Amino acid sequence: xxxxxxxxxxxxxxxxxxxxxxxxxxxxxxxxxxxxxxxxxxxxxxxxxxxxxxxxxxxxxxxxxxxxxxxxxxxxxxxxxxxxxxxxxxxxxxxxxxxxxxxxxxxxxxxxxxxxxxxxxxxxxxxxxxxxxxxxxxxxxxxxxxxxx
Amino acid sequence: xxxxxxxxxxxxxxxxxxxxxxxxxxxxxxxxxxxxxxxxxxxxxxxxxxxxxxxxxxxxxxxxxxxxxxxxxxxxxxxxxxxxxxxxxxxxxxxxxxxxxxxxxxxxxxxxxxxxxxxxxxxxxxxxxxxxxxxxxxxxxxxxxxxxx
DNA sequence: TATTGTTATACTCTATAACTATA
DNA sequence: TATAGTTATAGAGTATAACAATA
Numbered sequence: 001x002x003x004x005x006x007x008x009x010x011x012x013x014x015x016x017x018x019x020x021x022x023x024x025x026x027x028x029x030x031x032x033x034x035x036x037x038x039x040x041x042x043x044x045x046x047x048x049x050x051x052x053x054x055x056x057x058x059x060x061x062x063x064x065x066x067x068x069x070x071x072x073x074x075x076x077x078x079x080x081x082x083x084x085x086x087x088x089x090x091x092x093x094x095x096x097x098x099x100x101x102x103x104x105x106x107x108x109x110x111x112x113x114x115x116x117x118x119x120x121x122x123x124x125x126x127x128x129x130x131x132x133x134x135x136x137x138x139x140x141x142x143x144x145x146x147x148x149x
Numbered sequence: 150x151x152x153x154x155x156x157x158x159x160x161x162x163x164x165x166x167x168x169x170x171x172x173x174x175x176x177x178x179x180x181x182x183x184x185x186x187x188x189x190x191x192x193x194x195x196x197x198x199x200x201x202x203x204x205x206x207x208x209x210x211x212x213x214x215x216x217x218x219x220x221x222x223x224x225x226x227x228x229x230x231x232x233x234x235x236x237x238x239x240x241x242x243x244x245x246x247x248x249x250x251x252x253x254x255x256x257x258x259x260x261x262x263x264x265x266x267x268x269x270x271x272x273x274x275x276x277x278x279x280x281x282x283x284x285x286x287x288x289x290x291x292x293x294x295x296x297x298x
Numbered sequence: 299t300a301t302t303g304t305t306a307t308a309c310t311c312t313a314t315a316a317c318t319a320t321a
Numbered sequence: 322t323a324t325a326g327t328t329a330t331a332g333a334g335t336a337t338a339a340c341a342a343t344a
Contacts, residue, residue, distance in 0.1 A: 012281065016269040017262065018288045020179055025295035027176030030169055042311075058326060071312050073327060095320045095325040113166065120165040123294045131290050132161065138287030139167045141280050145272045146174035191334075207303060220335050222304060244302040244343045305340070310333100317328070 023142070033119045036112055038082065042067070044112070046075050047084055047101065051109055055100040057090065084108060172291070182265045185257070187231065191216070193261065195224050196233055196250065200258055204249040206239065233257060 036044065042065070049064050050056060056064065062072035076099055079085040084105035090096035101109075124132060185193065191214070198213050199205060205213065211221035225248055228234040233254035239245035250258075273281060 012273055013266055013270055015281065015285055015288070016266045016273060018292075019284055020262075020265055020269055022288045022291040022295065023172055023175050024179060026172050026291050029295045030173060040311080059324090068313055069326065070314080070328080074311080090325095093321070093325080097326075113169075116169055117162055117165045120169050120294070121162055123297075124161055124165060126297070127290065127294075132164065134283065134286045134290060135168055136164055137283045138291075139164070139171045141276065141283060142171040142175050142287075143167075145269070145276075146171065146178050148272075148275070189334080208301090217336060218303065219305080219337080223334080239302095242302080242344070246303075299344100301344075302342085303340105304342095305338105307336100307338085309336080311335105313330100313332080315329085315331105317326105319324100319326085321322100321324075 030116055030120065033116045036108070039108075040075075040078075042071075042075050043078055046072070047079055047105055047109060050085060050099055051101045051106060055088075055098045057096045057098055059096075061099060079105070179265055179269065182268045185261055188257075189224075189227075191220075191224050192227055195221070196228060196254055196258060199234060199248055200250045200255060204237075204247045206245045206247055208245075210248060228254070 039047070046061060046065055050061065053064065058072055058076060059069055061076065062069045065072065065075075067075070076085065076087070079099075080087055084102055085099050086102055088098050088100070090098055124135075127135075188196070195210060195214055199210065202213065207221055207225060208218055210225065211218045214221065214224075216224070225234065225236070228248075229236055233251055234248050235251055237247050237249070239247055273284075276284075
């Protein structure tokens with residue numbers, strides 16, 4: 001009987017389904033908490049990547065964000081106009097430009113995160129200590145599911 | 150000293166921040182697993198809402214999806230052209246139309262879910278039984294954070 | 299007269315193709 | 322000749338405003 005061999009590939013579909021729905025729902029709510037009307041989602045994403053990764057060329061930033069270079073030209077231009085990123089020439093290759101987050105850009109990201117953390121903090125207050133503890137254990141596991149491999 | 154009074158509003162900001170990042174990351178990966186090239190995200194979302202809620206008028210569906218009625222005209226027309234939803238006149242008010250998911254639409258959603266569940270199932274296999282159990286406990290708590298109130 | 303759905307039109311965001319400058 | 326970035330142009334997707342049908 002080959003049933004035992006099938007188990008590994010279909011292990012715990014109910015948990016997968018429940019977890020997927022919960023994560024998607026909570027993610028949707030968290031995205032809604034972003035009230036920065038000056039920036040589009042693409043601009044916030046590019047700024048976040050630049051902040052996490054450090055200075056990047058236009059092509060590098062485009063690749064990291066999975067958009068084409070011409071699209072990143074507009075996104076980076078908008079961020080530059082708002083004073084959130086700087087554009088500096090590459091030290092050795094004058095064709096390239098390097099983008100980096102300004103203090104104002106970093107401050108905006110910090111505020112953005114704070115706002116969303118505050119909403120979630122408020123929600124967490126409604127939980128019992130046991131439930132809070134369960135989430136503290138689950139958070140790094142969720143992270144591994146998302147990032148590993 | 151008023152410190153004790155401040156605690157409730159800033160309870161556990163580290164957990165909030167960690168949890169938010171984990172949920173957002175995993176949500177992003179789960180969204181990437183959707184490989185249905187025929188439908189746009191808006192169309193999938195509208196179809197999902199219709200499937201969950203049951204028959205809805207155009208205005209009702211637009212409100213549920215937070216888009217304007219003219220936008221929903223196009224979205225629903227595309228779904229109708231693909232045979233995923235039906236359009237029937239309202240029984241008493243001939244101005245209104247009611248949209249409902251067809252068997253083909255329901256089948257598409259089932260396939261879409263299966264695909265994403267399968268990806269997550271594969272990931273869950275890499276966890277220890279203790280970690281799996283932690284997620285089983287956490288899932289309904291995450292859900293309450295997203296939906297309650 | 300108010301409401302439901304639709305059409306006309308404009309705007310935003312992104313992509314492909316063509317171009318400029320540097321290597 | 323190849324590569325990094327930019328500009329020109331077109332295609333989705335959405336919104337506001339104006340319109341038609343029905344209540």
